[in-house]
Amino acid sequence: MKRIVPVLFAVLLLGSCSDDFLEKNQRNLTMLSGKALISTFDADPEIEINMGLAGSEKYHIAYYPVWMVWESMHGKFENGLTTLKFHVEKPEWQPDPDFLTGTVVLDIDRIGLVGLEVVCGNIGNIPGQTYTRITHLSGRVKDAVMHQPTGTLAIATQYPNQLLLFRPATQENFTIPLQKSPQCLDFTEDGKTLLVGNTTAEISEVSLDTRSVVREYPLDCVAFDLVAGQNGWCYLSPQGDVWNVLRSLNLQTGDVIRGGQLMMGYLCGNMILKKVPQRAQIMGTRTQVGPTGVLQVDISRGVPNDTIQYWHMDITDFWVFRDGNRFLAKSGAIYPIPPFVASVSGAVNLSEVGRVQLPQTAVGDACFTAAGNTLFVVGGNAWQYGWPQGEKNRIFMVDAGNLSILKTWEPSFSALEVNGELVLAYNQVRYVFTDSQGSRIWTLRRTAPETAPELWSIEEFEVK
Template identity: 25%
Template sequence: MNLIKQSIGALIPLFLTMVVISGCSTDDTGSVDVEPAIVLSTKSLTLSENGSGTLTLSIVPSKETAWEIASKPDWVSINLLSGTFTAEAIVLNIYPITEGLNSGDYDGLIKITSNGLEAEVNVTLNIGEKASMSSSESSLIFGYFEDNKSFYIKNEGNVAMDWSASIAESYITLIPQTSNLSPGDSIKVNAELNRSSLPTTVQDLELSITSNKGQTIKIPLTYKNYKEEKWLIDGEIVDAEFNRIHDELIVVSTGPNEIRKFDPATKSMETLQLNMTPTCLSVSMDGNFAVVGHDARMSYIDLNTMQLLNIFDVATDVFDIVLAPNNWAYAFPRSGQWERIHCVDLTTGVETISTGNQIREGTKAKLHPSGNFIYGSDNGVSPSDVEKYDITAGTAQYLYDSPYHGDYSFDGNIWISDSGDKLVSRSRNIFKLTEDQATDIRYYGQLLGNQRIATLDIHTMANKIYAVMETGTIYQEVPSNTIQIFDAEYHEMTGTVSLPGYLVPDGNGDGTMYDSQAHFGFFNNAGSAFYSLLKAPEEAGLVSEWSLATVLLD
């Protein structure tokens, strides 16, 4: 029996082989039929997020027939989605689409069909963690009139992250300051600037954004701030003097025609309307009275009560005026070429004419602190010079001019120290003053600089000279916005102070800063403050151009 079973087992494979071969044969020529199928180079394809894969496909039996990609994962891109089978194999390049995908493993099928035939390829993709964030703004700039700025933080990666924003300065608030962002999400961040304690400045800062995935973004942040500390003044200032006895600034203006008394410390003001257009001003040494020059008139005013005491006729268009402690006023003519000083006794109103040499029209005059003399700087002649007049007898008497005739220029204006021992000319030259003609108006040095002086004051006890130079060309000189500080004894320059400018809005959150022009400047009695009358340049286009700025001394 065993022998029979073994014989039958050996015959079964032989029989099956004969059946398969017989089944494949369809004609008398001996050719073999092949089951139609789509043939793939692989049944499984693994992709990397930065790479691609290749799939080769063909059809058996070989014949021309159409094929197409019936379906594929959304995260896969294939160079060919359809075509026609030919004798040559077709090569497909398969790429991953990683944008918007979170980290993790992805599986899918690529299905290929052709005339009722199907084939599938399993595709695997692994996405690693990618941490990335971005800011919608590369920088933040707060204009002078902008208190809020915003920007967006976006999670550009494929993994959730925590972020936080920080800036060292406490006057900038970030809202929100931290949060969590899912992949692809963004959030709006508001930056708020608190200007309440900020000075006038343009400041560059840095805002930092960090994530718990090790990402950092640095955003430059700039803010412009202007703190208005000037006292804005209406009208057009014509002339100004300072009364150190009462620490009061006295000015005359047009538009309206007024004399004004300012207390810079308390920012209080008293005014008196003038009957005529003012041309110049002088304040008495005791600070109680003032005279205002007009065309053919002068007004006499009590500064304590701000009342007009009298109006006197004077036979000249008054260019400059001096009120002396002898209760006389001295008017210097605006025109007439060679003229004389018009001297008015304020007690009687009687006008007399100075004796001695004539003076030049447009002479600028300063009273000597002794109250006995006036020094005048001529204009419109070359070389320029300084003259001295004696007023002890009431009517001014021309005494003499400087011993220099072109050696040292004066350039049309002068300032005398409160101690009375120095005279500084517009040309920055310094001269020693005495009561003796042999030693009076003698060269004593020069202040450092290249331009002429616009305004100056000397405080001997504080040992300070504050001077503002002119700027621009010789055809259009205007006062600068910088105080130059000098030692009053040795005349060495020790520093500078920039005066505040004028900010004009541009309507878009920012503005243009214009340099001020310092036309007048005065020390207070203690030498602890310097008051400067500033004017905005014409191009600023302001209705109110004048202001008062205070500079505190160290």
């Protein structure tokens, strides 16, 4: 893919050219402004130079970085245009940097030495270029969920308030505007309806068929997190920092049922909730107290059983395996999910039954294939909104049986103009999703706050 270099000229000090080269040639060097960005996505990279005053002059490449291997060292301008063709070979002795950089100098007949800076790396969005694996999003992402059977990815954003819907298999994308500000959401079992928790004490029911809000459910609290049961109910944890109880919303009648007093000693506001596949259960962990705890709730009768299972341990966040028998904690540890026993209200801890050995600090997010034989894990520090990441994310493909790491990906950088300067911004991965077969993954990421303004995008990876 071509990289078009601006024609603007400025006489600069050599900088990235060697002093030996200048001393040997004893000639002035004129540098083209800007940089030629080269993405490792390009199998056959090219740099197109548009310099009208070069006319039909011949040139040869007089100086270049060692990682650029040229198709030809000689060329000729045609009406001021020429294309430099090459491929990239990183020297084995060179450390593995984020970017390869250097200067290319052309010795042009009757003009002299003209140079341009080049940067090569894992760059996902270069200005003026289009990559199908990167989708830019508007707004600030608050939550996202994927319905694997229909292949539908739903993203809730603020500024503007909206739902962004993507169906990658059919390349169908659409937006549903919202009147209220969303902060959590989940699909119903058939994938045709989204339940959206707002920053006000209401839940919105959104039909994907009509692409509109079809019902509003008033609550007695603001929903911090919610899950749609497979039984006509929605379960939500209240927002706040006080000891509280679950709320259960009957989607037919609109009735809201508060949990009983037996829950009060274990549940605290701002609790993360997850469904347990293959079981009529939900699980949760608290974000406001330590230890965060593990809570198991029976929903086989619709309204949750007031007696809950509780384990006094720190997990921070968790992801439930497809078989419903294990969960992955943020530390990478794997714990069993015991059968629910209503007569037991609390236990000390669960025994670790495995561990995903990540080369990074913690699990940022995880998803599973439909068959449950593979999971995809985002590795990195604990993701905190608006805080520097501290270390780069990587995405790992993990065998769900022996827990070995099968493959690794890194999020691409974004090329942005910030205050008139080129910034190659790192992207933090907040969510990872996969299709039923595990043939593709999608990461939902934002530019790191220490490098650039907040910009969100989806990056797609093919699993080979």
